[in-house]
Amino acid sequence: MYLNVHSQYSLRYGTMPIPKLVEEAAARGITQMVLTDINNSTGIMEFMRECDEKAVKPIGGIEFRRDKHLLYIGIAQNREGMKELNDFLTEHNLEKKPLPVIAPAFKYAFTIYAYGHQAELKKNEYLGIRFDQLNQLFNKDLLALKDKLVALQPVFVLDKIEYRLHEYLRGIDLNALLTLVKPEDKCTPTDMFLPPGQLEAKFSRYAFILDNTRKLMNSCIMDYPKGRINLNRRTFTGNKKNDKELLEKLAMSGMEYRYGKSNKEALKKVKHELKVIYELDFCAYFLITWDIIRYSSSQGYYHVGRGSGANSIVAYCLKITDVDPIELNLYFERFLNAQRTSPPDFDIDYSWDEREDVQDYIFKRYGSQHTALLGTMSTFKDRSIIREIGKVMGLPKSEIDGFTDQTRAAVNRNNATFKKITAIYERMANMPNQRSIHAGGVLISEDPITYYTALDLPPKGMATVQWDMYEAEKIGFDKYDILSQRGIGHIKMAVKLVEENQQRKIDIHQVKLFMKDPVVNAQLRTGNTIGCFYIESPAMRQLIRKLNCDNYLVLVAASSIIRPGVASSGMMGAYIKYHHAPETVNYLHPVMEDQLKETYGVMVYQEDVIKICIHFAGMDGTDADILRRGMSGKYRSKKEFDRLVERFFEEAKKLGRPDDVVAEVWRQVSSFAGYSFSKAHSASFAVESYQSLFLKTYYPKEFMVAVLNNYGGFYNRALYVHELQKSGANVHLPCVNHSDSIVNIMGSDVYLGFVGVHGLTDTFITSIPEERQENGLYLSLEDLVKRTGLGLEQAIILIRVGALRFTGKNKKELLWEVHLLMGAKVRVTNDNELFKLEAKNYSLPVLVNTDLENAYHELEILGFSLSISMFDLLETDYRGELSANDLINHIGQMVRMVGLYVCEKTVHTKTGKNMWFGTFLDAEGNFFDTVHFPNSTPAYPFRGAGCYLMFGKVVQEFGFASIEVLKFAKLPILANPVME
Template identity: 85%
Template sequence: MYLNVHSQYSLRYGTMSIPALVEEAIACGVTQLVLTDINNSTGIMEFMRECDEKGIKPIAGLEFRQDKQLLYLGIARNKEGMKELNDFLTEHNLEKKPLPDLAPGFKNAYVVYPYGHKNALKENEYLGIRFDQLNKLFKADLNEIRDRLVALQPVFIADKIEYRLHEYLRGIDLNVVLTEVNAGDKCAPTDMFLAPGQLEAKFSRYAFILDNTRNLMNRCVMDYPKGRINLNRRTFTGNKKNDRELLEKLAISGMEYRFGKNNKEAQRRVKHELKVIYELDFCAYFLITWDIIRYSSSQGYYHVGRGSGANSIVAYCLKITDVDPIELNLYFERFLNAQRTSPPDFDIDYSWDEREDVQDYIFKRYGSQHTALLGTMSTFKDRSIIREIGKVMGLPKSEIDGFTDQTRAAFNQNNEVFRKIVAIHERMCNMPNQRSIHAGGVLITEEPITYYTALDLPPKGMATVQWDMYEAEKIGFDKYDILSQRGIGHIKMAVKLVEENQQRKIDIHQVKTFMKDPAVNANLKAGNTKGCFYIESPAMMQLNRKLGCESYLVLVAASSIIRPGVASSGMMGEYIKRHHHPEDVQYLHPVMEEQLKETYGVMVYQEDVIKICIHFAGMDGTDADILRRGMSGKWRSEHEMNRIRASFFNGSQRLQRPAETAAEVWRQVSSFAGYSFSKAHSASFAVESYQSLYLKTYFPREFMVAVLNNYGGFYDRALYVQELQRSGGIIHLPCVNNSDAIVSINGVDVYLGFVGIHGLNETYIELIPEERRQNGLYLNLEDLIRRTGIGLEQAIILIRVGALRFTGKSKKELLWAIHLLLGAKVKPNPNAELFQLESKNYSLPLLVNTCLENAYHELELLGFPVSMTMFELLQTDYRGEIGANDLINHVGQTVRMVGLYVCEKTVHTRNNQKMWFGNFLDAEGNTFDTVHFPNRTPAYPFRGAGCYLILGKVVEEFGFASLEVLKFAKLPIVPNPVIS
């Protein structure tokens, strides 16, 4: 009898999850019900699965609302009816037009209007009446509507407690305090499943209404296939036989390109993989991915294929990836095998400014009805929602600030209001809050996708499904990951700049040559990798220096052992030690030596863990794959983890493994639940790292300009400018006659662009260089104003940053001039002047700008000084007792150093105390690292950007020296002369 049931997917309105909703329905004796979430079909497929599992009948529907007003319900008679409802909502979402007051003529769906609807009803339309509206039927003529009346008992909540939670959700949604949530803004306190027999009792005088309702529901059959089936596009060519033949042709041709015609191992592996791909029906998946790569390559786009797909030699031959699985001994079964519990996928990375065009090609190539971006669902888990709850409660801002201040955590625990807020937050923290868009997942379907979901139109402007990757997988969709990253943009632009600036063409795909280059490997070993994808962070530079990393294979391992899973298990340090002394390795068990000799008995990759689970503990491939998903963060079931643990120890006991050894092996295995990489993933990253490092080694200036122009990387913009200077680049401040919107390079001269100037309007960022290109250099300040129409405020920014220094006038003279030209707002004189007066020329005293004043302007407008260094701005000339490169010669000694803050990382100790790792530059621009232990550190040691005086003990690990901080203070800089 329940035609209007809502789950939590009626965002900030419904309170019950799908499983909870179904359980509540069963408890109330309900045997069939309609899920009608507000303006979305997010939960429909999950709802049908849950109902099928629990033995009640699911019916799919939608509630259509406009401006909080219920317009009508749509109830699907069948699968075609659900598509009609989804198509209707999709049309209005994608075209951004309001829903109409009257529903269209659905052929396979019923429409239920709220009681009071005045228009004539179509054959498939009904009037829904609530039990508290039945008095309106008294003495009414029901002849014309008798067969069209149905019971409307909305369900939003489970009980009175959830009603209060519902009120808080509505307050958050409307951004009002609880007392301002009006009756029309929320559901009724009775909008829940009623106890068995109650609904029938309320409609007892109008039993025909219940009969109408029951008959409507009985005619609805959700004829969707049960269980997970393959819903992806099934063929590439339109014919499976042709797909198979085309894939084989492409794979063999690519194999000859990659390996030549006589590589027996490559031939064997290609043949084996093709057989598995055919049997598991993945030909279309490979061919569609190949087609995407083919298009992007034709446009000159550079891509990186990574993830477990790099385990496939067929993918390598199709140029989907650039990782040689034979060289790295990668096994295909990690990517695709009959025992995988989840579909595999390729991760294809593009430059940030090229990905959207690739996605647009996919939509046009495979059709808008069959293509959509994947969605995501964010929850209220973020503790920032505590602030929102406080606002709904009407608390003053100062009190809310106190509740969100982590330093007051102990005090807040004793505050009754805070405890109430936390209790509310705990009830809503796992509830969905809003739909968004996945980082790069694309679905390409066989059937129109609106059989399974309505589509949204997020700001990105491409149709997006209303559920996430986990739901997609359960329904039967495999995603294509079309991602973007700045590292590819760095490489692409650097290659272009080298060709323009040095007239040299680079084949950036000759990676195997780069891997053998002594100069490239020397930079890798020395940690000279700032700006290089994945190997530029302080932690990664430190790891490579400790390893003495100077080869591709070691870098592949480093790319994985830096991950939290390996690091937290203590195996990162163990790996470094064994790497330097392989002759001393004592394997935990013969199986560890047999399976992990390449990594000295240390589990480094996801594949290693899978191999150990199978060979050491006798687990089957299915359980090993479940564990792999747990490691990759795609699974978080504690029950499932306990089952896997039992399977591991039972298998170990069955194979008579020593109990202590099994316990240690499991400790190492379970630590990987905090994420680790597949070997293929690490290998893909290492390929890109070598490409970046090759460019940095031989073309450092062009490379750093490319890094700056692609929104940097791990560090702030100032550090990359400093790297440019260290590489011989002559840095020039922005100039209206030389700069472009972005950073430009000509020989060794590098002009900062207008993009980096704080406060400069985007209009002028583009207009100033474009006008100069069209009509020549600017002659003076007046010429700039006349040709660009720039106003006073924006002109002042350009003057203060030094962009008009070509005029030969000081900033102060230019500021006088701009105020004379644009500062006075003279009212027009209606009386014509008898004589035209010449403009006055004022005689000004000598106005000069000091280097210090300029540095302060640059700090304000660029974020870093160019005219002076941060060290030159210090009030003291002291630069420390030693520099970064001399640290290794003072191990065990206590020294003083002066360092320019670069970045920090906060970690928690086993006692849940905070400690920090810092990264600094000395006066010569060399990097050094600091460690700040809790017992020697104030509550928060860092005081923002600037230079610090550091007293610490020099420590060394694997040849890498750093500073354990004893005392730490920020140094003052010379005051701003304008202010003082």
């Protein structure tokens, strides 16, 4: 009898998750019900799965609302009806049209209007009447309505407690105090499952209404296949046989390109993989990915294929990835095997400014009805919930701030208001809050995707499903990850700049040559990697130097052991130790030496777990990967996982492995697998790192300009400008006669762009260089103002940053001039004047502009000083006792250093206290690193950008020197003369 049931997916309205909703219904003996969440079908497929488990008949529907008011309820008669409802909602979402007051005539769906609706009802339309409205039927002629009335008992909450939670959700949604939430903005206190028999009893005088309701529900059947089936586009060519032949042809051609004509090992691997791909029906998945790469390459876009897909030699031959799985001994089973419980996927990275075009191609190539972006569901989390609850309770901001302050936890614990908030928080935590968009997942379906979901149109402007990747996986969709990252933008632009600035063409895909280049590897070994993707962070540069890393394989390992789990387990330390002294490695068993010699017996990658399971314990590749996934908490069933653990020991025993060795190997495998990292991922990162490093080594100016123009990476803009200066570039402040919107380079001269000028509007960022290119250099301040229409405020910004220094006048003179000029209300013109009138000249007193004033202008407008270094802004001339490069010669000594703050990292000790790692530049522009332990550090040691005086002990680990800081203070700088 329940035609109007809502879950938590009726966002900020319903309170029950779908499993609980179905469980409660089953417990009350309810045999069928309709899920009708508000303006979405997010939960329909999950609802059907849960109902099947509890022997409840599921019926799908949507409650349509406009401006938060109920219009009508759509109930699907079958799969086609659900598609009709989804299509209807999708059309209005994508075209941003308001829902109509009158529903269309659905062919396979019923429409329920609330009692009181006046329009004439069509064939599949009904009036839903609530039990508290039945008195309105008294003494009324029901002949015309008798077949059109159905029982309407909405369900939003479980009980009275959840009704109170519902009120808080409504307050949050409306951004209103609880006391100001109107009755029409929330459900009624009775909108819940009634005790068994009570609903029928309430309608007992109108049995025909119950009969109509049963008849309607009995006629509905959600005729979807049960269980997970493959819902992806099933063919690329339109025919599976043709798909198979095309994939084989492409793989064989690619194998010859990658390995030559006579590589038997490669041929064997390709044939094995093709067989598995055929059997698991993944030909279309590979071919569609190949097609995406083919398109992007035709546009001149550069991509990086990474993820577990890099374990596939077929992917390597199709140029989906650039990682050679033979060279790295990668296991295909890590990517695809017959027992894999979750679909594999390729992660394809593009430059941030090219990804949307690739996505647009996919939508146009495979059809808007069959293509959509993946959604995500953000939830109520942590302190944000406390703030939201506090606001609807009407608490002042200061009190809310106190409740979210971790340092006041002990005080808050006994506060009655905080206890109330905590009780609400516990019920609201992790509830869905709003739908959003996945980072890069794309779905391509065989059938129209609206059979399974309505579509949203987020700000990105591409149709997006209403559920997330986890639900997609359960339903039967495999996603294509089309991602973006800045590192690819750096590479792409640097190659272009080298061609323009030095007339040299670079084949950036010749990575194997870069890996063998001694100059590139020497640069890697020194940790001089600022701007290089994935290897520029302080922690990574430290690790590179500790390892004396100078080759690809070690860099691949470094890219994995830097991850928190591996590092905190002690395996990173063990790897570094054995890397310097491989003769000291004590292998547990000869198999461990055979399989892990490359990493000195230390498990570094997920693939190492698979190796050991196969070669030490005698398991096959499929079971080994399932076991690995199980240890990461991703097993299909605990029972199956336990069976495989037992098999590990049984098979190892059959091979004659000693019991104590088996136990120790298992301990290492099981403790590592939970946070292990894919070698294919690491290898993909290392390939891209080498490309960046090659450019930085041979073309450092162009490379750093590219980094700046792609908005940097790990560090702030000032550091990349510093690195650009170190490369030998003459870096100039923005100039209206030389700068473009972005940073430009000509020879060794680099002009900062207008994009980095704080306060300059987008209009002038683009129009100033465009006007100059079209009509020539600017001749004066007045000429600039006339040709571009600059207002006073924008002109002052440009003057203060030094962008009009071409005039030969200092800033103070120009500021006088611009005020006089703007007072005359200069007329903007881009036309040639018939008579050019000379600007009036005024006699001004001598106005002096100091370097210190310029530095403060730059700090304010650019965020850093280019004219004067931060060290020269200090009140003191003291620069420390030694330089960063001399630290290694003072191990164990107490020293004083002065450093310019670059960045910091906060970590938590085992006792829960905070400690910090800092990175600084010395007065010579070289890096050094610091450690700040809790017992010798204030609650928060850093006070923002600037120079610090440090006193501490020089320590070293594997030849890398740093300072354990005991005392730490920020140094004052010279006062701003303008402010005095």
